[in-house]
Amino acid sequence: MTEAGQCTLKSVLQSHSTAKITLKKDQIRHVAQDIVLALGGLHEKGLIHMDVKPDNVMMFGDSWKLIDVDGCMPVGERVSCQDKTLSFSPSYCAPEWAKFVLCKDPQMTMRVDASLDAWSAGMILTELVSLHAPLKPVFNKVAQGMGPQARRSELIKEFMEQVGRMDALPLPRCLDKLDEGFARMIRNGLLLIAPSSRPTMAECLEQEFMKPFDRRSLKFQWMPMGNFQNSPSGSPDASPSASETLGNTTSPEDSAVIQGVSFKNDPIGTSGGAMLEWRKALKLRGHSLQPISRNSSQQKVYPSLTRQAKVPDVIESL
Helix, strand or coil, X not given: CCCCCCEEHHHHHHHHXXXXXXXXXXXXXXXXXXXXXXXXXXXHCCEECCCCCHHHEEEECCEEEECCHHHCEECCCEEECCCCCCCCCCCCCCHHHHHHHCCCCCCCEEECCHHHHHHHHHHHHHHHHHCCCCCHHHHHHHHHHHCCCCCXXXXXXHHHHHHHCCCCCCCCCHHHHHCHHHHHHHHHHHCCCCHHHCXXXXXXXXXXXXXXXXXXXXXXXXXXXXXXXXXXXXXXXCCECCCCCCCCCCCXXXXXXXXXXXXXXXXXXXXXXXXXXXXXXXXXXXXXCCCCCCCHHHHCCCCCCCCCCCCCCCCCCC
């Protein structure tokens, strides 16, 4: 443990949803860039997070970072549907994963791929705009259909079956109103049902909305759960939201208060300027991010987190 996070992204989304205050466009860009870049670095090292969700994104200083990396798996590793150690969140897992974990064939295995994280990232980026999980309406419909007497395990199973059978994911209209390119990256990319059609994190970084911007002039505050009562309703930060309240409770850890956050000219979420240099060194087209860059100086940015996947290197130094 080298640093302590101030709050989770989940607590921020919950507080904004409860107060019906949408995130500003620059706030969404800030979080989206940090998440995609952090996932890109993880994939570049040949690792898949496997459980990307707002609870596992935390603010450290001026940056949003991924946590809970102890569940990472090497790219290309085959896992069994009978493996009880697998960790995932039903509301953020990809349809193919939902279908796989419900399989009863003990011989069935699945190859771990970056497209699993890509779907989860798309779910979070959508939630940044709408303030509610995209699959919440699906879960509510399942819960209503099964009635109040249904056990939670039965609800989750039925929900996962519904996710596994999806042909497409209905997305909120507010996504298109924010930014056309950002919406297209999610609607026609990250949240496509076919895993092979989803873009890599490097391809996402090519989008105009995802390019670095100077954060020094940003004046907004991150307001986790429980802090909106201190903000006047007429605040410049307040804007109406059509999204419904999540209605979730928060733990004391989620109730941290952050005020007056200052933003330095450092748009990278994990290791400052070195990350920006790493980002420039990526081959952005034609390949998924793979482990171990030939650029030795960039290799130092991401020390090995666990054993490396034995896959061909497609990253070349500039």
